[in-house]
Amino acid sequence: MNPSDLNPADVPTAGAYPVHLRIKKGNLLTRQRTFTSAFALGRADGCGVQFTDENVSSRHASVAWDQDEWWLEDLGSTNGIFVGGRLITGKIPLPVGKEVRLGRKGPVLVFDLEVHAGELSPHRPEPGIGRTQVIRRYFEGSTGGKVGDRTILIREAFRTVRRRYRVRYWVALGAVMSLLLLAVLAIVGYRARIEQLQKLHATAAEVFYATKSLELQLAKLRIEVEKTKDEKFREEFREKQKEQQELQAKYVDFLDELGISREKLSPEDWLIYRVARRFGECDVSMPAGFLGKVKEYIRFWQRGHRFIKAIERSERDNLAPMISSTFLSYDLPPQFFYLALQESGLDTSQCGPQTRSGIAKGMWQFIPMTAWKYGLQTGPLIDLRRADPHDERHNLRKSTQAAAHYLRDLYDTEAQASGLLVMACYNWDENRIREMLSAMPETPRQRNFWNLLGRNTLPDETYNYVFYIVSAAVIGENPRLFGFDFDNPLGTGGADSTRAGADTVLPGGRISPPSDDHFNR
Helix, strand or coil: CCHHHCCCCCCCCCCCCCEEEEEEECCEECCCEEECCCEEEECCCCCCEECCCCCCCCCCEEEEECCCCEEEEECCCCCCEEECCEEECCEEECCECCEEEECCCCCEEEEEECCCCCCCCCCCCCCCHHHHHHHHHHHHCCCCCCCCHHHHHHHHHHHHHHHHHHHHHHHHHHHHHHHHHHHHHHHHHHHHHHHHHHHHHHHHHHHHHHHHHHHHHHHHHHHHHHHHCCHHHHHHHHHHHHHHHHHHHHHHHHHHHCCCCCCCCCHHHHHHHHHHHHCCCCHHHCCCCHHHHHHHHHHHHHHCCHHHHHHHHHHHHCHHHHHHHHHHHCCCCHHHHHHHHHHHCCCCCCEEEEECCEEEECCCCECHHHHHHCCCCCCCCCCCCCCCCCCHHHCHHHHHHHHHHHHHHHHHCCCCCCHHHHHHHHHHCHHHHHHHHHCCCCCCCCCCHHHHHHHCCCCHHHHHHHHHHHHHHHHHHCHHHHCCCCCCCCCCCCCCCCCCCCCCCCCCCCCCCCCCCCCCC
16 A cells, blocks of 8 residues: 555544554565544545455444544454454554554554643742742841841741651651562562463363363274174273373362362353353363353353243153263263253244255254255255254254264364364354364364454354353252252253343454453453
């Protein structure tokens, strides 16, 4: 972009400081341009700052004055805005003096503000001669000559007052120095604690992901043991299982020291942490904002009747015990029960809309191809949106067995033991999400739902789908805590508490990606 293409705003915004914009060319900055009212950045005509760079969207961002401050806002750009190398979302105070990049490879901008200091203090006249003479006579004793009793009295009074103020000064100075010393010691102690927590957090995460790696190895060994009956594989399986149990015990100790425990968290927060861990996510690496986002979706369930109706259907048909035991037989969390609640409301007769992959049917909403892959027979009404008694997707036991098998395969392969990634694959079809996941290293530490959230590439449908299931599972751990008049459908119970407040706003807005200091919240 040519710097001469920058057009300053014509009408100044009342009260706004001028904002200066420079564009980086190599290691140099272009000449400064000044704006005094809102302007847009983008490729479209009419933008105050117009680019030809393909990394820049038509209307990429805006800079506007609001509430006595300049703000930078992403206008839904394709490639985002990066400040200091970190992606920003929404609206932030203008990052003065920092490099702002439009897209990861787009142009780099630097903003500065022009702030006026105001008028100087009024001129103070020089003291007169009479005043100087008084000071010398009474307080300095430098006028010479004979002095009277009045002058001597004033001088003595002045010396007494000066001594008192000196004492007070040194007492006050000593008190200030003591406070400063205490403050320094407190800061040193605080920094030491922060460093200790950072090391503890990093170690806990290492232990967690080592446990998940062992879990994947155990899954492969289990197949070898069942297939070959070889005692060598059986012994290796037992050793790794023991190692995994030891790591799990260490991890629980780390959680308690980091304050992630029932005693140190609110009941709602504790349940969210516990459900995330049960689904295979590292709770010490939970992104800032995840707790609040799950609570938004909990309020969504509280406002409607879908959750209650699904649980009533489960109780009437005694669904939860069979579904729970099937998942446990595959070493999967029984909380995947809530995936069926989201898919079909636990209705075995459910039929989805016509898609290019066919009509999804049954409680688990299998499309024909997935049903065949996992041993389910489809019926003669395969192309009709009607329940079919000859279609095994409507068979509770057979379809649940197939769902557990399917989820276990995703868990052990594409999702790398991340239960929330399993949900994302199930909703968006593992073939469509495979390309996204293949860009992530094939290890639990790098391929997990937290890192996928940080990429901000999940479709809204899948994003909502995962949060609906997680929030439903949190409610299910202790329904009465959230104002529902029944106990845990999976049978583990929970303590009563006050209901979380319901909101009238639909869940919206994505959570922040993980940061280095998310443990300190």
